[in-house]
Amino acid sequence: MKQYAIGIDVGGTKIAYGLFDSDKNLIDKHRTFSEAALSSEKFFDKIVDDIYGMLNKNNLALEHISGIGIGMPSYVLFEEGHIVMTTNLTNIENFSAKKYLLEKLGQNVRVIIDNDGHTGALAEHRWGAGKGFKHMLYCPVSTGISSGIIINDELFRGSYGWSGESGHMIVTPDEGIMCGCKNKGCLMSYCSGSMIVKHIANKIEQGEQTVMVDLAGEKENITTVHIAQAYAMKDAMAIWAIEQMAKYLGIWCYNLYSTLNINCFVFGGGLVKLGDLIFVRVRQVFDSYNHNDYPVYFKFAELGDDFGIIGAVELLF
16 A cells, blocks of 8 residues: 655644655645644644545545654654644643644554754755755744754754754843743844734834834734835834844854854745845844854755645654
């Protein structure tokens, strides 16, 4: 009987599913929204329903599936598949996700759950921009910010499984906006896509003016797309937002480089769509702190929107 595998990429705003054959060819995919208001159980019930929906669409049954790999934006105890905390889907915490899925799907299905920064690192190191580098940092910059660490061609998970949650390094202790990591002052709280719009909303509430409100319809609808549009119109708040994001992303990269001395950074995620608008500045900030001439490579992910499901299914291999 021909076997298939499913890769699932869970993000703060979307869930992507990929169905792969035994040769790792992607033969079907599906995308839906993440529902942050759902409880852990209800969230994973939806994932189970979507798995069965994909199987039915392709005239397959569960026994055709050799394994399911899932990348979560979470602190994951890797061996147990237990989710400790999820900073962008805050209802998903202290939850034995692997055990729950096996109860729903049956004990014969292989399920592996890992952090989505790790799955992205696997994908880009094996198939994308990091191919050929012995050491690599995959840096997803989107709703959240984290890193996947490749050392000596192997994924480094750390003592418990959540290595690379570097977006939550503290830079301004107890200052700034509260992050889903339950701290104020982490890097992510200044420069992720979800957090920069909170800074903008605060400024608007304090009476500052910006064309972004007109572009989005109301301040609650502002996204990084509107920031880029407003920046092109020389909107002062948009300029401030881009500069703040670049500053803290550059500091983040320099801190990682200083700590790990890994010279290949591969950036993925939604903020990559801002391109040179932000990453030229990120590089400038990084270089301002780096006082030697040894090469450091800033690269963009090459696998497009499918990197998450590719990396998730790579967990099975």
